[in-house]
Amino acid sequence: xxxLHSKILVxxxxxxxxxxxxxxxxxxxxxxxxxRKNWEKPNPNNLYxxxxxxxxxxxxxxxxxxxxxxxxxILQAMKMDNxxxxxxxxxxxxxxxxxxxxxxxxxxMIVLEEL
Amino acid sequence: MSLRKNILDLRRRKEEIxxxxxxAAIQKQTAMGxxxxxxxxxxxxxxxSFHEYDLFVxxxxxxxxxxxxxxxSDGVIIGTGTIYGEPIAIxxxxxxxxxxxxxxxxxxxxxxxxxxxxxxxIPLIGxxxxxxxxxQEGVDSLAGYGEIFFRNTQASGVIPQLSVILGPCAGGAVYxxxxxxxxxxxxxxxxxxxxxxxxxxxxxxxxxxxxxxxGAKVHATTSGNAHFFAESExxxxxxxxxxxxxxxxxxxxxxxxxxxxxxxxxxxIEKILPTDPTQPYxxxxxxxxxxxxxxxxxxxxxxxxxxxxxxxxxxxxxVGFVANQPLVLAGVLDCDSADKAGRFIRFCDAFNIPIVTxxxxxxxxxxxxxEHMGVIRHGAKVLYAYSEATVPKITVIxxxxxxxxxxxxxxxxxxxxxxxxxxTAEIAVMGPEGAANIIFKKEIKNAENPEEMRxxxxxxxxxxxxxxxxxxxxxxxxxxxxxKETRNLLKHCIEVSGDKTVMTxxxxxxxxxx
Numbered sequence: 001x002x003x004l005h006s007k008i009l010v011x012x013x014x015x016x017x018x019x020x021x022x023x024x025x026x027x028x029x030x031x032x033x034x035x036r037k038n039w040e041k042p043n044p045n046n047l048y049x050x051x052x053x054x055x056x057x058x059x060x061x062x063x064x065x066x067x068x069x070x071x072x073x074i075l076q077a078m079k080m081d082n083x084x085x086x087x088x089x090x091x092x093x094x095x096x097x098x099x100x101x102x103x104x105x106x107x108x109m110i111v112l113e114e115l
Numbered sequence: 116m117s118l119r120k121n122i123l124d125l126r127r128r129k130e131e132i133x134x135x136x137x138x139a140a141i142q143k144q145t146a147m148g149x150x151x152x153x154x155x156x157x158x159x160x161x162x163x164s165f166h167e168y169d170l171f172v173x174x175x176x177x178x179x180x181x182x183x184x185x186x187x188s189d190g191v192i193i194g195t196g197t198i199y200g201e202p203i204a205i206x207x208x209x210x211x212x213x214x215x216x217x218x219x220x221x222x223x224x225x226x227x228x229x230x231x232x233x234x235x236x237i238p239l240i241g242x243x244x245x246x247x248x249x250x251q252e253g254v255d256s257l258a259g260y261g262e263i264f265f266r267n268t269q270a271s272g273v274i275p276q277l278s279v280i281l282g283p284c285a286g287g288a289v290y291x292x293x294x295x296x297x298x299x300x301x302x303x304x305x306x307x308x309x310x311x312x313x314x315x316x317x318x319x320x321x322x323x324x325x326x327x328x329x330g331a332k333v334h335a336t337t338s339g340n341a342h343f344f345a346e347s348e349x350x351x352x353x354x355x356x357x358x359x360x361x362x363x364x365x366x367x368x369x370x371x372x373x374x375x376x377x378x379x380x381x382x383x384i385e386k387i388l389p390t391d392p393t394q395p396y397x398x399x400x401x402x403x404x405x406x407x408x409x410x411x412x413x414x415x416x417x418x419x420x421x422x423x424x425x426x427x428x429x430x431x432x433x434v435g436f437v438a439n440q441p442l443v444l445a446g447v448l449d450c451d452s453a454d455k456a457g458r459f460i461r462f463c464d465a466f467n468i469p470i471v472t473x474x475x476x477x478x479x480x481x482x483x484x485x486e487h488m489g490v491i492r493h494g495a496k497v498l499y500a501y502s503e504a505t506v507p508k509i510t511v512i513x514x515x516x517x518x519x520x521x522x523x524x525x526x527x528x529x530x531x532x533x534x535x536x537x538x539t540a541e542i543a544v545m546g547p548e549g550a551a552n553i554i555f556k557k558e559i560k561n562a563e564n565p566e567e568m569r570x571x572x573x574x575x576x577x578x579x580x581x582x583x584x585x586x587x588x589x590x591x592x593x594x595x596x597x598x599k600e601t602r603n604l605l606k607h608c609i610e611v612s613g614d615k616t617v618m619t620x621x622x623x624x625x626x627x628x629x
Contacts, residue, residue, distance in 0.1 A: 102320030
């Protein structure tokens with residue numbers, strides 16, 4: 001098959017099983033498909049970075065209790081200081097980032113415990 | 116001064132400017148495996164057909180010591196010439212002159228040739244090789260980009276616009292190619308990105324090489340920004356010239372006809388497709404079994420390979436093919452493949468190219484990732500593009516046409532002009548397995564041997580519904596045909612629809628889901 005001689009390796013070049021509506025097809029998965037992230041139910045206690053950036057302020061300590069709306073962290077990204085605030089009344093269970101550290105998108109920053 | 120002296124003076128002036136960025140810069144350019152801007156134009160166009168405009172243009176910037184700098188032709192070459200004897204407008208940025216950076220006069224030269232191309236209704240080829248905006252010229256260079264983007268948009272759908280990326284193309288510079296119809300990239304030479312690796316690193320802390328961020332392979336496989344990938348500049352130029360044989364020079368003409376040729380005998384149309392709908396095959400072989408000389412120019416070959424798009428000829432006339440590819444992801448429609456097909460359909464429609472759709476697909480790709488990426492709005496692009504298109508539209512259902520896929524892939528209901536099905540076609544709301552599980556849920560559950568019963572019901576459903584005859588009995592399919600009749604029928608359809616006329620409601624423009 002000419003496909004297998006493509007100049008760029010995009011296919012895994014292996015046939016695999018692929019199920020749609022109860023029918024199992026023999027077909028080649030794309031790299032994108034294979035590398036897709038599986039969805040997980042979001043845990044509201046875990047605060048992730050919504051954008052890559054630098055932690056320029058940590059306003060809380062582990063074990064401290066905070067009220068909804070309290071400032072937790074300042075994440076500087078795209079020349080803006082993004083205030084990360086408490087989404088609900090909670091206890092700070094764990095702080096997972098350090099001051100002045102650069103973090104990617106979707107990095108776990110803080111673990112809360114809802115009160 | 117005598118005339119002779121005047122002429123010699125002109126020649127001397129020209130010669131000086133033709134040095135471009137000078138010996139050292141040219142050597143650097145060649146060392147990277149790149150031709151110079153002028154060489155590129157000469158290779159693409161017919162021999163000695165190039166006529167240059169604005170050779171003597173100079174920049175007028177005075178700040179930051181620019182007043183003491185001479186930039187030959189301001190770093191860009193523009194002009195007209197011919198390809199296969201037909202007129203073409205072309206510009207090429209000259210990386211040897213100030214890194215091909217775009218200043219006000221540089222941009223004015225480009226917009227001049229763009230205006231010319233649009234006015235003369237001839238295709239425009241833009242060769243991009245530029246470090247980006249000329250920072251010393253400040254807002255003037257930004258204005259320059261804006262003027263180019265505006266013209267790209269105005270010319271869109273009127274003349275074909277081809278962008279060739281033969282060097283870096285960063286920041287604002289990438290948006291002109293993105294607005295054009297076809298983007299060509301060359302391995303190791305082309306780089307396209309909005310923000311380069313350095314900015315990505317300082318702002319986001321992500322370390323990535325230029326190649327991994329926006330190299331030719333990335334755009335040909337992952338981002339879908341590139342339509343043609345080549346390993347050398349020479350191969351790239353051949354791709355450009357080949358593409359130009361398939362498309363018309365402007366939107367009021369048809370593509371040139373060529374002498375008809377039979378498909379090659381090795382593509383036996385009845386030997387390609389397995390009748391078992393779960394088994395894969397390469398749909399491009401079916402396309403090659405119907406096209407002249409089995410010639411098929413595939414576009415975006417390595418991006419969203421679950422759909423195949425490209426040009427071929429039937430009895431000498433250009434046809435745009437859209438085909439599901441069962442070889443890859445069972446040929447499903449997903450975000451990327453819908454985007455790829457939708458745009459191609461709109462190109463064909465704008466430039467009077469009939470569209471032939473080969474359908475064999477189980478539906479849309481399920482999954483949280485797809486839904487969250489917006490498979491609804493992306494998938495809608497296919498519906499929109501097919502419904503909007505007024506060129507002759509022909510569909511051949513080869514095998515599976517399930518559910519939303521049946522509707523989306525140029526169905527009768529989206530106003531396909533001709534609907535054919537092979538006897539292997541299965542036209543149904545969903546695959547027999549899934550359908551039987553739902554319709555006969557009780558019977559299967561209550562049966563002594565549920566698995567046996569399930570199998571029985573699947574067969575029953577397939578025989579009753581998963582065939583082309585139910586749809587044919589309702590007139591949704593015009594004919595159920597033998598595979599070997601396909602090519603002649605396609606030819607017939609194109610002949611019959613030569614003067615196709617469709618009235619669409621008056622409007623400024625529609626609002627496609629992009």
